[in-house]
Amino acid sequence: MNENPDTQARQIIDNLTLYYGPKKKFIAICAGTGCRASGSLKVKEALEAELKKQNLSEVDVLATGCLGFCEKGPMLVVHPDKYFYQHVRVEDVPEIISKTVAKGEVISRLLYRHPETKKTLFREEDLPFYKKQLRVVFGQNGMIDPSRIEDYFAINGYQALGKVLAEMTPEGVISEVKKAGLRGRGGGGFHAAVKWEGVRKAKGDPKYVIANGDEGDPGAYMDRSLMEGNPHSVIEGMIIGAYAVGSNQGYIYVRNEYPLAVTHLTKAIADAREMGLLGKNILGTDFSFDIQITKGAGAFVCGESSALFASVEGRAGEPRAKYVHAVEKGLYDKPTVLNNVETWANVPLIINKGADWYNSIGTEGSKGTKIFSLVGKINNTGLIEVPMGTTLYEIIYDMGGGIPNGRKFKAVQTGGPSGGCIPESLLDIPVDFDKLYEVGSMMGSGGMIVMDETSCMVDVARYFLEFLKEESCGKCVPCREGVRRMSDILEDICAGKGREGDVEILEAMGKAIADGSLCALGGSAPNPVLSTIRYFREEYDAHIRDHRCPAGVCKALITYSIDAEKCTGCGVCVKVCATQAITGEKKKAHVIDKDKCTRCGACIQSCKFDAIHVK
Amino acid sequence: MTKPISVAAKTRQIVKKHGGGKSAMIAVLQDIQEAFNYLPKEALKAAAKAMNVPMSRVYEAATFYTAFSLKPRGKHIVKICKGTACHVRGAAVLQDRFETTLGIKPGETTKDGKFSLETVNCVGACALGPVVVINADYHGQVTISKVDKIIKKINEEGAKS
Numbered sequence: 001m002n003e004n005p006d007t008q009a010r011q012i013i014d015n016l017t018l019y020y021g022p023k024k025k026f027i028a029i030c031a032g033t034g035c036r037a038s039g040s041l042k043v044k045e046a047l048e049a050e051l052k053k054q055n056l057s058e059v060d061v062l063a064t065g066c067l068g069f070c071e072k073g074p075m076l077v078v079h080p081d082k083y084f085y086q087h088v089r090v091e092d093v094p095e096i097i098s099k100t101v102a103k104g105e106v107i108s109r110l111l112y113r114h115p116e117t118k119k120t121l122f123r124e125e126d127l128p129f130y131k132k133q134l135r136v137v138f139g140q141n142g143m144i145d146p147s148r149i150e151d152y153f154a155i156n157g158y159q160a161l162g163k164v165l166a167e168m169t170p171e172g173v174i175s176e177v178k179k180a181g182l183r184g185r186g187g188g189g190f191h192a193a194v195k196w197e198g199v200r201k202a203k204g205d206p207k208y209v210i211a212n213g214d215e216g217d218p219g220a221y222m223d224r225s226l227m228e229g230n231p232h233s234v235i236e237g238m239i240i241g242a243y244a245v246g247s248n249q250g251y252i253y254v255r256n257e258y259p260l261a262v263t264h265l266t267k268a269i270a271d272a273r274e275m276g277l278l279g280k281n282i283l284g285t286d287f288s289f290d291i292q293i294t295k296g297a298g299a300f301v302c303g304e305s306s307a308l309f310a311s312v313e314g315r316a317g318e319p320r321a322k323y324v325h326a327v328e329k330g331l332y333d334k335p336t337v338l339n340n341v342e343t344w345a346n347v348p349l350i351i352n353k354g355a356d357w358y359n360s361i362g363t364e365g366s367k368g369t370k371i372f373s374l375v376g377k378i379n380n381t382g383l384i385e386v387p388m389g390t391t392l393y394e395i396i397y398d399m400g401g402g403i404p405n406g407r408k409f410k411a412v413q414t415g416g417p418s419g420g421c422i423p424e425s426l427l428d429i430p431v432d433f434d435k436l437y438e439v440g441s442m443m444g445s446g447g448m449i450v451m452d453e454t455s456c457m458v459d460v461a462r463y464f465l466e467f468l469k470e471e472s473c474g475k476c477v478p479c480r481e482g483v484r485r486m487s488d489i490l491e492d493i494c495a496g497k498g499r500e501g502d503v504e505i506l507e508a509m510g511k512a513i514a515d516g517s518l519c520a521l522g523g524s525a526p527n528p529v530l531s532t533i534r535y536f537r538e539e540y541d542a543h544i545r546d547h548r549c550p551a552g553v554c555k556a557l558i559t560y561s562i563d564a565e566k567c568t569g570c571g572v573c574v575k576v577c578a579t580q581a582i583t584g585e586k587k588k589a590h591v592i593d594k595d596k597c598t599r600c601g602a603c604i605q606s607c608k609f610d611a612i613h614v615k
Numbered sequence: 616m617t618k619p620i621s622v623a624a625k626t627r628q629i630v631k632k633h634g635g636g637k638s639a640m641i642a643v644l645q646d647i648q649e650a651f652n653y654l655p656k657e658a659l660k661a662a663a664k665a666m667n668v669p670m671s672r673v674y675e676a677a678t679f680y681t682a683f684s685l686k687p688r689g690k691h692i693v694k695i696c697k698g699t700a701c702h703v704r705g706a707a708v709l710q711d712r713f714e715t716t717l718g719i720k721p722g723e724t725t726k727d728g729k730f731s732l733e734t735v736n737c738v739g740a741c742a743l744g745p746v747v748v749i750n751a752d753y754h755g756q757v758t759i760s761k762v763d764k765i766i767k768k769i770n771e772e773g774a775k776s
Binding site: 033034036037038070071073215216217218219220221224255256257258259294295296297298299300311312313314315316317318373375376377381382413416447449451455460463464467471473576578598600601602605606 | 636637638639640641642644645672675676679680681682683697698699700701702703704705708711712715716735736737738739740741742743744746751752753754755758759760763
């Protein structure tokens, strides 16, 4: 027996990996928030009951976190063959067990069908959605039930921690992360190791380590899926970070809207404590560290570092000026490392596989992979993980499967309310921190919202400014008043009250707000406006000069009418119209009273004959 | 039967559970809201006293965060997701429908106390957009006719019980 406590730490983890290690026969059913909403928990129960009934209890059922292809939920993967079944219902379960699990036969009606070749595809990795992905971080979700720490051990979980405690000095950890080139996944893209080094060297005690799980960007949910689907990877990353910077106390700040993430993190932290991975003398060494969860309460600005500290301290989340850096004076004015959830989840990977491996993925300035949420007007919605440098075109067309209903692509919005809209002409750019910034957008936390020809870019700008107006904390004038005025101007333009010169005012104000605001919320607030003006100026002009909304979105500028040739007089629209604006005899073409019509869109949604036009 | 407990006493229990420190302010308010469905004035006063902070400090936090409500909320809370993905897929249309059908705006509660309407910036179920969360249930790919059905269903359930 080795008496050295550090070497012993490694041995403990090795034994755990060996003991639990890799599962062979199991069914991974997605139990992320999306698939739960589609009924996956009922399918899971049915699977367990049916396995028992057919005497196959040795086959494990894992209720996993998000598997990414949310569009196809509820979905499951049958291991070891890795057959991928989509839209699974409780009625399908007996057959899945008797055929696929017991005999290895596939059930073709549950397989994914290629939309063009119409061929059925058997395995996850064959699907165009998954084929070009590199799921080194997110892929682990499919192998574990996030509520079971033993599943994480089975996939080499906490091996990185064992290695760090047994073989590496804190400085060694920092230099490895630096060599890997890990940049923050939360938006800024700041080098993680530089922060760590700063905190390690900073004077002040105690030092804090925080995971930012506030994921406030609307349209982004990758951090949610990591906290829900693989909480131990975040925790392990934080413990390693704490060891590197010399911290004994950590916090995970989770958004109020993510109850399942809180449940899974709470369980994971308790389990890790019980196994001696958190708390006093971790794995018998003299290093101690513990983590506490703090729940947000619905404030976008709390994703900003100093606002987040204020919120953890129990105050209103107002940012402060940045001449004092968090690495010196962060939480409670003590040296603090704040990294985003996805950044932390990358750390164990770097330690396990080495900086050289990590460094070989990605572009010159942006290393590793990035998880994106691919949502909006796109065929394959869901979460994808790709090497940095993948082009927008590959993401939207190869993985995303293009735009639904034969419509035309218009723009992709990245970076949340701080980001911008990127037009078709720039789809060939490789996605990394620097390239997105160059074209007037940013990586943000990784939301990609695809828009088609029926999305109005002025309305999108208005939407974001309305959002930011609400979310501005009100502390500094440029953001509080300026964003409000920009929002007013955009409201006017969308309401048909735009004036010549409005665009120029928006541009000038945008520049002033960006320069004068205290924190990044105000500093980047004009981006959605400036980028849409830059690439879609003609839409602004159409609204202002011609009082026309080319995409048919802005209510004040459009009218509804019924195409008499297409209308069959079925009367469905009459029933859904809340203002009784539609009249007509049965089986004869109907008409819309333009004065009564509120352009709510109910009739368009209900019409099966595409007979209602918007102009 | 457990004995009914006063708002102030319940609040003191909550503060105690969180250790009494003022850094637990938000967690305390969250628990108060969970217990009473909103933040009653009495509870805020009791919390200030128990945590030994001025009332202004409690009020600051209670009004800064959108998750907190100073008004009683309805039995069923309808949250319309207004995230970008839901927005481009027509969340505004759904909001209109809820507003006209229930006769209330976001932040308001119907007179019978049955429904409260709220909007939320993103619930992180973007693939299912547009999403409406009612109490704890997620409804995905919601259409106008689905809105009508949801309201009808809740009303019928209410009539039965």
